[in-house]
Structure formats: structure tokens, C-alpha cells
Amino acid sequence: MKVLLALLIGIGIALGLQAQSTKKMTITIDDLPMVTLEEDDSMRLQMNLDLLSHLSEYEVPAIGFVNEKKLFNNDGQLVPIRKQMLIEWMEAGFELGNHTYSHPDYNALESEAFFEEVMKGEVITRPLVHHYNQELKYFRHPYLHRGNTPEKVEVLENFLSEKGYIEAPVTIDNSEWIFARAYELALRRNQRLMASRIGDAYVDYMLDKTNYYESNAQELFGRDISQTLLIHDNFLNAAYLGRLLRALSQSGYEFISLKEALEDPAYDSEDTTSLRAGITWLHRWAITKKVDKSFFQGEPSCPQFVQDYAGITE
Numbered sequence: 001m002k003v004l005l006a007l008l009i010g011i012g013i014a015l016g017l018q019a020q021s022t023k024k025m026t027i028t029i030d031d032l033p034m035v036t037l038e039e040d041d042s043m044r045l046q047m048n049l050d051l052l053s054h055l056s057e058y059e060v061p062a063i064g065f066v067n068e069k070k071l072f073n074n075d076g077q078l079v080p081i082r083k084q085m086l087i088e089w090m091e092a093g094f095e096l097g098n099h100t101y102s103h104p105d106y107n108a109l110e111s112e113a114f115f116e117e118v119m120k121g122e123v124i125t126r127p128l129v130h131h132y133n134q135e136l137k138y139f140r141h142p143y144l145h146r147g148n149t150p151e152k153v154e155v156l157e158n159f160l161s162e163k164g165y166i167e168a169p170v171t172i173d174n175s176e177w178i179f180a181r182a183y184e185l186a187l188r189r190n191q192r193l194m195a196s197r198i199g200d201a202y203v204d205y206m207l208d209k210t211n212y213y214e215s216n217a218q219e220l221f222g223r224d225i226s227q228t229l230l231i232h233d234n235f236l237n238a239a240y241l242g243r244l245l246r247a248l249s250q251s252g253y254e255f256i257s258l259k260e261a262l263e264d265p266a267y268d269s270e271d272t273t274s275l276r277a278g279i280t281w282l283h284r285w286a287i288t289k290k291v292d293k294s295f296f297q298g299e300p301s302c303p304q305f306v307q308d309y310a311g312i313t314e
């Protein structure tokens with residue numbers, strides 16, 4: 001009897017684990033190389049390596065989206081150590097994508113000027129990824145702005161597809177960048193306790209956000225979908241990404257590539273939105289489907305103390 005019970009428990013655990021591992025997430029990291037107030041490039045390089053070590057430890061097939069302007073100094077000279085940061089991404093086996101040259105807001109630009117930004121944004125990255133036998137395939141919109149009129153959305157879609165780019169959506173949008181600003185300010189002020197309080201709150205907040213978007217997916221599709229998380233290349237993730245990845249993995253997430261995530265048919269959902277705001281694709285699909293307003297309720301917000309410390313209102 002005991003053996004049977006143990007067997008049943010064993011099967012139960014196995015089934016439970018199997019059910020859990022259906023949750024999938026791709027990790028996309030924007031604004032390479034590094035969003036930081038730090039001017040010391042060797043420090044930036046070290047932070048970038050720290051962030052990569054978390055991705056390697058949890059075997060995350062991540063993609064980083066580059067703003068090539070960040071590779072140059074104010075005199076327009078290429079800073080080799082900043083290019084080295086991208087080389088480290090490739091050496092560690094990760095992917096790179098295009099996030100435009102200087103991170104402009106498409107709402108504020110004519111389409112032609114934006115297209116120039118896209119092309120200028122691949123000058124260094126494209127040969128670099130080719131050197132590692134990869135292709136430059138993915139494009140991420142700055143501020144997640146896809147166009148604030150139907151015409152602008154359409155011409156950009158056409159342009160990107162002509163150039164062979166695949167748009168990289170985001171389902172788990174968040175205010176991680178506010179935490180990142182607060183965290184770095186705390187480090188610079190040598191307020192270690194505050195820095196760790198912000199870091200702890202960041203991990204909790206990201207788990208809450210993940211739960212929220214999971215329930216959005218359940219409501220919209222009746223199942224879990226392959227989620228796409230957006231975070232940035234910053235000091236906060238250099239320190240806390242490992243903890244976040246561990247927590248996500250403990251809650252049943254398997255980390256997959258962007259390519260694999262996009263194979264989820266959820267990403268073929270119709271999106272007829274043309275908005276000024278940059279929002280999650282889950283909400284674009286929901287707006288297109290004309291869901292009830294209650295769908296959007298309950299989104300976790302950035303804790304007030306983090307907003308106050310960063311001096312940024314969410």
C-alpha cells in the first residue's frame with residue numbers, strides 16, 4: 001500500500017511539474033550597451049558582464065536590442081570598450097537586435113526620418129552578428145511606439161518587412177526602468193540599504209506583473225501563452241536579474257528564445273491599434289477584440305517609495 005501511495009504521489013508530482021513547465025518566457029533586453037548615469041566605461045563593461053553571467057547561469061537564450069548611438073562618445077568617436085560590450089553578448093552566445101540608432105519617438109518623427117534611424121541603427125550590429133554566423137532579424141520599437149495613426153503603423157510595418165525585420169513584441173511591459181533609476185541613484189549616494197530595498201521590491205513587482213499578464217493571457221486565450229518580458233541593460237539587472245530569473249523559474253517558467261516565443265499562435269492575433277502610448281501587445285490584442293474595460297484592471301504599479309526616490313511618476 002505504501003509503495004502504491006508513493007507511486008501515486010510520484011506520478012502526481014511528475015504531472016504537477018509537467019503542468020508547470022508549460023509556462024514559457026523569452027527575455028528581451030533593451031538599450032544596449034547600458035542605460036546608466038555611470039561614465040566610467042570599464043565599470044559599464046563590468047556591469048554588462050555581470051548581467052550576462054545571470055543569463056548564462058539560468059541558460060536564458062536572451063536577445064539584446066542595440067542603440068548604436070550609445071557606442072559613440074560626444075565627439076562622434078566610436079568607443080571600443082562599448083563595442084566590446086556587444087562582442088561579449090555574442091561571445092556568450094546571445095542574440096542582438098535593432099532598437100534604432102538613437103532611440104527616437106516614432107510619434108514625433110515623419111516615417112522617412114524614422115526609417116533612417118532604423119538603417120543607421122544596424123551599421124555596426126549587422127556585420128558583428130554576421131561574424132558570429134547569426135542574422136540581424138529582430139526590431140524593437142523605442143517606447144513600444146508602433147505608430148500613432150493607422151497610416152504610420154502600416155508604412156513602418158511594410159518598411160521593416162521589406163528590410164527583412166521581424167517586429168519584436170512585448171507582452172510583459174513594466175516600469176523596471178523606474179526601479180533602475182532609483183537603484184542607481186541609491187548606489188551613487190552610497191545608500192546601500194535603500195538600494196537593496198529597491199532591488200527586493202523590483203523582484204516582487206516583476207513577479208506581480210508576470211501574474212497579472214498571465215491572467216490577461218488566460219482571459220484572452222484561455223491558456224498560458226509564451227510571454228515576452230522587456231527589461232533593460234542596466235545596473236539593477238546586473239545585480240538582481242539572477243534573483244528574478246530564479247524566482248520566475250521557481251514559479252514554473254522555462255526560458256525560450258524570441259523565435260520560439262513567436263511560434264505561439266497568440267502572436268498572430270489581430271492588432272488594429274494605432275496609439276500614442278506604448279503598451280503591451282496583450283492589451284493591443286484586447287483592445288482590438290473590444291474586451292470589457294474590466295480586463296485591464298488590477299495592473300500592479302511601481303511602489304510609491306521607488307517613484308519618489310527616482311523622482312519619476314509612473
Ligand SMILES: [Zn+2]
Binds near residue numbers: 030
Ligand atoms: Zn528602449
